[in-house]
Each structure stands twice: as C-alpha cells, then as structure tokens.
Amino acid sequence: MAANKDEFSVKQISPKLGGERGARNRYGPTSSHDLVEQMEFLYVEVIQAIRNSAVNPIARTCIPIVEITLGNYKSSTKNLPIGPNMDWNQVFAFDKTKGDVLSVTLKDGPTNTVINKRNFKLAADIPTRVPPDARIAPQWYSMHNTETDFYMELLMSVWFGTQVDEVYTEAWFSDASEVSAGYVINTRPKVYLAPRLCYVRVTIVSGHDLIPTDRKRTPSVYVTATLGQVALKTGVSSGTNPSWNQDLIFVASESLEGTVYIRLIDRVDDQHEECIGILKKKLSEMTPLKVPSSAPALFYDIETPVKVEPAGDSRRFASRLKMKLATDQAYHVADECTQYSSDYRAFAKGLWPCLLGKLEIGILGATGLKGSDEKKQGIDSYVVAKYGNKWGRTRTVVDSVSPKWNEQYSWDVYETCTVLTLGIYDNRQIFDKNQANDVPIGKVRIPLNRVQSDWIYTCSYPILKLGSSGLKKMGELQLAIRFVYVAQGYARYTAPFRLMLPKAHYKSPLSMSQIDKLRAQAVEINCANLAKTEPALRSEVVSDMLKPKNKSFSIRITKANFDRLYRVLKMVFWCVSVIASVRSTTELIPKVIACFVSLVFLFMEYWIYWLATSWVFGICIVLILLREIVKSPGKIYDWLPYWIVTPPPPLILVDLKLRKLDSINLDELAEEFDSFPSAENDVNILKMRYDRLRKIMENVMLLMGDAATQGERFLAAFKLLERPLVLIAFLVLCYVYMLVACLIWDITLVRKWVFMAFVVHWVQFPCVRNNLPEGNLNFFRRLPSNEDLMF
Numbered sequence: 001m002a003a004n005k006d007e008f009s010v011k012q013i014s015p016k017l018g019g020e021r022g023a024r025n026r027y028g029p030t031s032s033h034d035l036v037e038q039m040e041f042l043y044v045e046v047i048q049a050i051r052n053s054a055v056n057p058i059a060r061t062c063i064p065i066v067e068i069t070l071g072n073y074k075s076s077t078k079n080l081p082i083g084p085n086m087d088w089n090q091v092f093a094f095d096k097t098k099g100d101v102l103s104v105t106l107k108d109g110p111t112n113t114v115i116n117k118r119n120f121k122l123a124a125d126i127p128t129r130v131p132p133d134a135r136i137a138p139q140w141y142s143m144h145n146t147e148t149d150f151y152m153e154l155l156m157s158v159w160f161g162t163q164v165d166e167v168y169t170e171a172w173f174s175d176a177s178e179v180s181a182g183y184v185i186n187t188r189p190k191v192y193l194a195p196r197l198c199y200v201r202v203t204i205v206s207g208h209d210l211i212p213t214d215r216k217r218t219p220s221v222y223v224t225a226t227l228g229q230v231a232l233k234t235g236v237s238s239g240t241n242p243s244w245n246q247d248l249i250f251v252a253s254e255s256l257e258g259t260v261y262i263r264l265i266d267r268v269d270d271q272h273e274e275c276i277g278i279l280k281k282k283l284s285e286m287t288p289l290k291v292p293s294s295a296p297a298l299f300y301d302i303e304t305p306v307k308v309e310p311a312g313d314s315r316r317f318a319s320r321l322k323m324k325l326a327t328d329q330a331y332h333v334a335d336e337c338t339q340y341s342s343d344y345r346a347f348a349k350g351l352w353p354c355l356l357g358k359l360e361i362g363i364l365g366a367t368g369l370k371g372s373d374e375k376k377q378g379i380d381s382y383v384v385a386k387y388g389n390k391w392g393r394t395r396t397v398v399d400s401v402s403p404k405w406n407e408q409y410s411w412d413v414y415e416t417c418t419v420l421t422l423g424i425y426d427n428r429q430i431f432d433k434n435q436a437n438d439v440p441i442g443k444v445r446i447p448l449n450r451v452q453s454d455w456i457y458t459c460s461y462p463i464l465k466l467g468s469s470g471l472k473k474m475g476e477l478q479l480a481i482r483f484v485y486v487a488q489g490y491a492r493y494t495a496p497f498r499l500m501l502p503k504a505h506y507k508s509p510l511s512m513s514q515i516d517k518l519r520a521q522a523v524e525i526n527c528a529n530l531a532k533t534e535p536a537l538r539s540e541v542v543s544d545m546l547k548p549k550n551k552s553f554s555i556r557i558t559k560a561n562f563d564r565l566y567r568v569l570k571m572v573f574w575c576v577s578v579i580a581s582v583r584s585t586t587e588l589i590p591k592v593i594a595c596f597v598s599l600v601f602l603f604m605e606y607w608i609y610w611l612a613t614s615w616v617f618g619i620c621i622v623l624i625l626l627r628e629i630v631k632s633p634g635k636i637y638d639w640l641p642y643w644i645v646t647p648p649p650p651l652i653l654v655d656l657k658l659r660k661l662d663s664i665n666l667d668e669l670a671e672e673f674d675s676f677p678s679a680e681n682d683v684n685i686l687k688m689r690y691d692r693l694r695k696i697m698e699n700v701m702l703l704m705g706d707a708a709t710q711g712e713r714f715l716a717a718f719k720l721l722e723r724p725l726v727l728i729a730f731l732v733l734c735y736v737y738m739l740v741a742c743l744i745w746d747i748t749l750v751r752k753w754v755f756m757a758f759v760v761h762w763v764q765f766p767c768v769r770n771n772l773p774e775g776n777l778n779f780f781r782r783l784p785s786n787e788d789l790m791f
Contacts, residue, residue: 008471008656011460013478015364035362035456035480036406039163042094042102042126043171044068046077047138047155048087049106063109064152068092071099073174078109079181093171096122096160106143106154115152116143128160135166163406169395176398179430185535186429187382187396189407192537194389195253195529197333197522198347200227200283202250202260203324204234205297206243210319211304212266213274219266221276223321226261227252230521236267249514251333251521253529254347256283264302264321277302277319286325290348292507295326330504334515335522337548340445342418343388346502353498354491357413359420359448361385362480363394365404367460369475371426372439379403380427381441383477384537386545387411387420391530391537396427401475413448413483417500420446423545424463424477429538437540441465442474446481450651457481457651464654468673471661481651519548554672555696556665560658598759705787712785 018034049064064086066077075092082088094102102120107113118141120126129136136159144151161167169189176187204223212219219240224233225248232248252258264277279302287295301318329348336342345352363383371379378399385392390411397403411420426439442463451457459481463474485492499506510518523546527539582590654661670680671689680686720726 007473008462008464008654008661010462010651010653011476013364013458013460015458015478015480017362017456017458017480033162033164033408035360035408035482036163036364037404039404039406040096041161041163041165041168041171042070042096042122043157043159043161043165043167044075044092044094044102044104045138045157045167046088046090046092047157048083048085048089049143049152049154050086051152062115062152064115065107065109066154066156067103067105067107068094069103069105070094070101070174073098073177075172075174075177081181091167091171092174093168094174098174102126102158104141104154104156106152115145115150118143118154120158126158126160129165130162131164131166173395173398175400176396176430179398183430186427187380187398188535189395190393190533190535190537191409192391192393192530192533194391194526195255196347196389197335197525198252198254198256199328199331199333199518200250200252200260200286201295201324201326201328202232202248202262203295203297203326204244204246204248205322205324206241206245207237207264208241208299208320208322210240210242210264210276212276214268217268219276221264221266223248224263224265225250226263227258229524233265249328249510249518251518251525252283252327253525256327258283260325262302262321262323264319275305277304277321279303279321281325283327286327288329288348289326290329290350292330292504295324297322297324328504330502331510332502332505333522334519335526335546336421337519339549340419340421342386342420344415344418344501345388346504351502353414353495354487355412355414356416356487356492356495357453357483357485358410359387359413360408360410360482360484361420361422361446362408363405363422364458364478364480365402365406366424366463366478367402367476368473369401369403369424369441369463370472371441379441380430381424382427384423384425384541384545385409385420386423387418393537396430398430415500416448416483416495418448420448421545422446422477422479423541424475425541425544438538440541440544443545444477444479445653446479446651447653448483451481451483453483453485455482459651461653466661466669468666468670470664470666470669471656552672552676555668555692556661556672558696563658595756595759598756602755709785709787712787713780713783716783716785717780 015037018036018038046066046068049066051062063082066088068075073094075094077088077090080088080090100122102122103117104120105117106115108115127136136157138155138157140153140155142151143154172184173187176184179187202225204225207221207223210219210221218238219242220236220238221242222234222236223244224231226232227250230250232250234244234246234248237244250260259280259282262279262281263275266274266276268274279300281300289295299320299322302321304319327347330346330351332344332346334341363385366381366383369379369381379401380396380398381400381403382396383394383405388411392407392409394405394407397405421443422445423443424441426441428436428438442465444461444463457480458478460476460478462476465472465474487495523543526546527542530537530542531539582594585591667685667689674680678686721730
C-alpha cells in the first residue's frame, strides 16, 4: 500500500499572526501572543443579583437564573452553584460574529418566570477592552417586571476582548454550553509544572548482630526498602552478620518529603518468611549529594517487630544495619526515552547550565481531525504540549473537527538537542454519561536542533498514526514555532561542546536496565502528581505523552536502519570505489591525476604560501563574480538577499521514504504490531513470516561470518609471533625499519619522495601492472580462522 506523498507532507501556511517579528525584525521584542491569530470574543461577566422590590409576587424566596443569548448560542447560570448573596462570579464567552444583539434575561428558576430582559447591540452598546487596559467595571442593571411591579438588580459587565484577556482561562465558552457546570472545568486551558524528580539511593552494606526468631537457626536475610508504591529488595545473605553491598534506587519528587521503610526479612524456608527488623528514614534526613560522590556509611539501630527484653538485664540491645542513605541530586531523572528527551538538567539547581534561549509555540488550530469513534460527528479536542517539566494544555473545543485554539506557550531552553512533544486528545470528561479515558488522536514532535533561530515557522503538520492496518492521517495540526537565543557570545557558541548530561552520569553511570526501570518509576510519579492538579491532567494522557519508542522487532525498521547506515557509508564507499577504479583501470590519465594530486598534497605548504603571498586567490574570486554578473546582471542582486534574510524551508518532521512508509507491506505491519508471544493463529501466516525472517537472517549470518573470519585471520597473524623463528625475523625487520627511519626519515624531502614512490607503485602504471594478488594478500588469506572448526 503506497502512501500519498502530498497527503502526508508538511504544508506552509500564512496565518495573520499578532506580531510583526521574524524576517522584518527578528531581534525585536516578543509579546505573549504574537505567534497566534487574534480571536475576538464577547465576554459577559455575571456577578450578582439583588432584590430591591417591596412587592414579592413569589410566595417564596426568588432563585434567580440568568440566561444569555447571542444568535443561536445560549448560556445559563442554571447549573452553577449560587452563593448566599445570590452571586455567581462567572464569565461567559461568545464568538462575536455569531449575532448582532446580546440578550440577557433574568428568570425565577423554579417557575421559569421572566423577571426582565436587557438587550445590547453589539455595534453600539458594548465597549472594547485591550490589555493592558484595566478591566471594565461591572454595572448594576435594573431588571423591572412592569406587570407585577417586581424588580431586581443584576451586577454584570460586558465587553469585547481577545484570548489575551485574563478571564480567558476561566470563561465558559458558548461551544461548551451543553457541558454541565461540574465538568466545564475540564475544558479550560492550564499550565502545569510537574515537580522535579530526584534519585534516592539506599545502599545496603551489611547487617550486624541480627537475631532470628529461632536462635538455633542461622538466619537467611534479605532487605526490602519501600518508598511510596515502589518496593525493592536485595539478594539473600546468610549469617548473623550478613553482607550485601547492593544499591536500591528510587525516584522521588520535590520537595522530598517521603519516607523510606526498610524491613529485614528472614527466609525460614521456601514457604515461610519472618520480619526480624524494621527501620524508617525520612528523605529529608538523608545526605543530599550535589556532586558525584558517595554518602558516608553509617550504622542504624533496627527495631524488632516484637520487643523481647532479656530477663534480669536492663541494658538495651539492638541489631544494626550499615547503610548509605542519600538523595542523588547530581543526576538527571529521565521520564522520557532518549530519542524524545526534552530536558537533561540535574535536580540540584546549582548544577544547571546557563540559559540558552526561549522556545515559543503558537498552537493555532487543527483541520480534518478523526477520532476513534466513527459514529461521532465532532471531536472534543485539546492539545497538550510538553517540554521539560512544564506542560501546557489548551482549552477543549467542543464538537468540532477543525478547532481553533490560538494559544501561545513558551519554555526556557537549556539544551538545543531536545524535542518538544505535542499530543492531541479527545476529551471524554465533559459529559456525565461519558466518563472514560481521554482518547489519543496523535502526536507531533519538534526537534529543536532542526529549528533555525530567530525565525518563525508557520506550517500545518500531518498527525500520523501507524497501526496494523497501515499509515493513517488523523488530521493536521497548525503551529507557529520560534526559537530565540538569549545567551550570546561565549556561552552561546560553546554550548554544543559542553556535557549534555550532568557529570554524575559520566563519573558514576547507571546501567541501561536501571535507567529503564527508573524511567518507569518517574512516569508513574509524574502521572500521580499531575493527577492531583485541578483540573487534573489525566494519567492516560501523561503516560501517552511519555510513551517510549517501540523496541519490538520490525522488518520495516530493520530495512530503514539499513538504509540509514548505507547513507552514512555511501560517501566512504564512493571514495573507496574511486580509488579502486584508479588502481584497476588500464587508462593512463586517471593514474597521472592521482600521482599529481598526491604530489600537490605533499607539497601543500608551498602552495598555501604561494596563494597567501600573491593576488591569485583574490583575482580568481573577482573573475568568478564578474563572470556571473556578465551572464546575468540581476542574479547577483538575487543572491544578496538570499544570504541575508532567506526564510528557512518548512520544518520536515517525518521522512516517509526513510521510515519505509511510502510503500507499506500490511503483513509486515501486522507482524510489527503483533504481541509477544504471537497472537496470530493462522499457521500459514506464521510460516510465511518465519521463512521471510530466515531469508533476511541468512544474509546477516553470512556477513557476520565473513567479518569474524577476517578478524580471526588478523589475530592469527599476531599468534605467529609465538614461534621463535618468526619472532626473531620480525624483530630483525623492525630493527632495520627503525635504523632506516633514524638515518634518513628525519629528512622531510625523503619522507615525501618515499610516499610518492609508494603511490606510483600502488596505482600500477601499465608498464609495471600486475593483475595477480600481491604477496601480503596471499599470506593473509592463508592464515587460519575458526571457520574450519565449525561443524
């Protein structure tokens, strides 16, 4: 199945952004909303209602309700909790283009009796407010019912504003008017700061004077340590003074207020275990390590579950545990996989590198979104952007396949070799009947090392989802991206050469298996921390944003990686083939050129000196420019702006051809997304996959065997030195070479002519050409290898 290149390509867009920065004034000041299109809203703030009438036609206390209508859109305070003073303090937002007259109606809730209505003409009666102007002061509006002579007063304010307004994040938008009041909070935009993470290292060194329950038996003890929901344990060691020397590493979040519970477990037999000691230590009591080092080993008294005092002895006796307890603040705790990492900073702020720049993202909108439920017409979509420990979430646009957000977020950048991740989700938390997990639609990742600084990228990026049925486009996400350097001079230009990770990762590195396990802990802690916010960033969203790259076997990825390796080695292969063709050809001209190039290379210092002390180099440049001007007079003027203010090309994030997605084999995809062990029941399909894998691995097997054979022959050449005669001949030959080098090799001219003699011999001119293999190759091929020993 071939993928449509145009359908999955990045498209350049031209939105009307709020600022004039970029190519015109790339070093100008940045505002908070200059990367998004301005959206105009009609804001209605309903604050309070009071009764000022002596006449009360209602036999009970009036429960007022305010209904706001603009065109076909209607919002109401019916489901909002009302305060003791009949106050709501709620802001409603409408698209100003949806009507000409705003109608505000005050009703009595239980009877639905209209008390009064006020109409506002949008063109004449409503002011416009643009921050940083102060907010429009609310006014009391008389709501008088002439039939019953009952009137109330309504405190409210109405104005035109944009998404820059302070009330934007708390407003109840008209497209979400069907959402109940209890769930409207789940539609609002928020910025989340996840607590920074730190490693907690518990090193169990040894135990001393451990007493089992049955004192006639030698204890077999292991130690368990528990922090939060994570429990780790050491191996089993026997004796009353056992030794472990094992590290148990946990992940904790700031402000490091947890407690580690340590228990000593005596394994009586395979079915029975007993706890013989308990100890708990707070994280705040542990040694904070802000440099790559080790905490001091200290003895800690452990408490027995059941205290037994020896008869007639009042002295206190306690078993002890020797441990190193530390919070390793010099490490960076990874919650993302290496390929998609957005941060490399340590927990300790004193170890952070200098600030490099600012990353700004304008989330403009999306088009053609597709959800998992095909029966559902619209999608309640929102975008989550994650970089470092800062998460941004846009508001939820209800029931739309082409939502417009136009929200801007910014992050501090300390390392440009990082990735910004944006995920699009279908909100399932806004209706009472639909309490399910939010459904991921797709993700877009922006690598910062591909973003050119001081330019604005405005593109529509395809949202791609790869499944067993093929590559599917879930819509397009429209973004405006800008990265601006803050650091200048030395700090900016030496940043690519500094350490990417903190020093502790190089002085005391963790193994890959440890990093994977700790990353899983970090993801769980982030899910738990962000789920406690209001509104909560749900756990399924956080885990999906932090999902690592799939490591399961895939023929498609295997082919793609082979092509990547081939692209890297292609230039090397080309150079080798050119050199080999010069040697193997019978033509004289390539051989003469090779000798001439070698001669120029050997005497390069003379050529450089001649060019530097003459006008030849400058004259050549002037002649080239004059030739271009004569050929095309306007061409030189086209070049100058290109060198100065050429906008960068669209930011391409996915190479379908490189990832082997331009022509997809559905069976290969089905195998890629198959579970392990395989869930495929068709024997014929499994046989076909097995035979295909055998064919691929046949070439890999032969390649590995050939490489091993050549390597074994190379090692066998050194084993020849174990023979006395060979060793003596080798030493004599080395002595002769050293003698020649000491006598004549110090003369520069001699070295150069020896090298030229080697080049002349190597290119094999027709007069001395010999098509037969040389003696050294014949000798190398006769060396033994272990291939003969394989059956």
